[in-house]
Amino acid sequence: MPTRTDPAGAALPTAGLPVRDDLRGRTAYGAPQSGSGGIGTPVQLNVNENPHPPSPSLVADLAAAVGTAAAGLHRYPDREALALRSDLAAYLTSRTGVPLDVAQVWAANGSNEVLQQVCQAFGGPGRVALGFEPSYSMHPLLAAGTNTGWVAERRADDFTLDADTAVAAVRRHSPAVVFLTTPNNPTGTVTPLEVVDAVCAASAGMVLVDEAYAEFASGPSAVTLLDRHPRLMVSRTMSKAFALAGARLGYLAASREVVDVLRLVRLPYHLSALTQAAARVALAHADELLSTVAAVKDQRDRMVREIAALGLQVVPTESNFLLFGPFERPADVWSALLDRGVLVRDVSSGPGLAGWLRVNAGTEPETTTFLAALTAVTTSERTS
Numbered sequence: 520m521p522t523r524t525d526p527a528g529a530a531l532p533t534a535g536l537p538v539r540d541d542l543r544g545r546t547a548y549g550a551p552q553s554g555s556g557g558i559g560t561p562v563q564l565n566v567n568e569n570p571h572p573p574s575p576s577l578v579a580d581l582a583a584a585v586g587t588a589a590a591g592l593h594r595y596p597d598r599e600a601l602a603l604r605s606d607l608a609a610y611l612t613s614r615t616g617v618p619l620d621v622a623q624v625w626a627a628n629g630s631n632e633v634l635q636q637v638c639q640a641f642g643g644p645g646r647v648a649l650g651f652e653p654s655y656s657m658h659p660l661l662a663a664g665t666n667t668g669w670v671a672e673r674r675a676d677d678f679t680l681d682a683d684t685a686v687a688a689v690r691r692h693s694p695a696v697v698f699l700t701t702p703n704n705p706t707g708t709v710t711p712l713e714v715v716d717a718v719c720a721a722s723a724g725m726v727l728v729d730e731a732y733a734e735f736a737s738g739p740s741a742v743t744l745l746d747r748h749p750r751l752m753v754s755r756t757m758s759k760a761f762a763l764a765g766a767r768l769g770y771l772a773a774s775r776e777v778v779d780v781l782r783l784v785r786l787p788y789h790l791s792a793l794t795q796a797a798a799r800v801a802l803a804h805a806d807e808l809l810s811t812v813a814a815v816k817d818q819r820d821r822m823v824r825e826i827a828a829l830g831l832q833v834v835p836t837e838s839n840f841l842l843f844g845p846f847e848r849p850a851d852v853w854s855a856l857l858d859r860g861v862l863v864r865d866v867s868s869g870p871g872l873a874g875w876l877r878v879n880a881g882t883e884p885e886t887t888t889f890l891a892a893l894t895a896v897t898t899s900e901r902t903s
């Protein structure tokens with residue numbers, strides 16, 4: 520039976536197993552997905568993916584590179600992923616203008632794994648991480664999984680974050696790690712570099728700027744602050760603008776010393792030879808892959824205009840998704856959209872998010888289907 524609420528899942532039964540006390544009664548993180556155990560919805564706009572699949576020529580290049588790597592699968596992969604990290608450094612340098620070398624870039628299976636390694640290395644028992652909510656809900660979960668305490672401060676009512684609020688929170692909690700997300704998920708709002716700069720200056724601990732959606736934003740990257748702040752780390756992913764979510768490749772830029780510390784907690788050979796090969800091919804095709812960004816932003820802007828024309832609010836966004844609402848009964852709207860074949864994200868149970876839903880830009884036809892469904896749902900809401 521398809522699940523009718525979002526997010527899916529109930530507390531997992533632990534059946535008398537000697538599970539860690541803090542994991543009892545918890546649910547596994549994850550939005551509904553198509554395929555086994557998920558919802559087979561035609562239009563899936565709920566996990567901020569890039570809707571454009573790789574071109575046939577890129578698929579052919581990926582297959583060839585993975586085929587070559589497959590011939591060497593009796594050996595472990597390059598434990599330090601040096602060729603890939605060097606390509607990532609060159610890519611980040613080309614995007615930000617900041618010269619970076621391989622020793623300043625780290626890579627893992629999605630930026631989630633990078634962030635987990637950050638918590639393992641710099642968090643842990645007796646230390647706290649600080650976030651500004653609403654924000655990416657995996658940050659507190661990664662803290663919890665590594666026995667790092669979590670303290671949350673609120674963003675302003677318009678979901679922005681200013682330097683005074685952020686610095687005061689740092690002074691109050693003395694966190695071992697501060698998480699700043701820009702553009703922020705699920706709000707799409709940007710945190711200005713001045714705020715990052717002020718937080719770094721006020722922090723005795725590490726500062727992690729999560730730039731998973733940076734390629735959709737117009738402002739400069741926090742990478743430009745790395746030379747001024749030795750405890751700053753900037754994480755990125757190939758899952759969003761690069762349209763490579765299935766390959767699982769995230770990365771981080773920081774000082775060489777920080778990267779060396781992350782090497783203390785990584786599993787040996789954590790990045791498979793197949794992942795490394797695929798990611799390098801994608802980086803070699805960066806121009807082609809990133810050419811989808813303009814199309815995604817066009818559909819996002821169209822959503823912004825047409826949702827506003829329905830009389831709803833849209834939070835200003837610099838990402839590939841947006842928050843819309845507020846609704847009196849967001850779960851009903853979510854469900855009614857699902858009935859019309861469109862899956863969005865019900866984030867309304869999150870801190871400060873009562874009434875809001877999140878949707879990411881689709882292809883043009885997907886966006887058309889979403890907008891038609893939303894029009895029908897909101898019209899029938901008003902007339903019922």
Ligand SMILES: Cc1ncc(COP(=O)(O)O)c(C=O)c1O
Pocket residue numbers: 566567628629630631632655700703704729731755756757758764768769
């Ligand atoms: C803000 C933010 N950071 C990190 C991630 C993790 O992405 P991945 O593990 O696919 O790199 C996401 C995914 O949605 C995200 O929204």
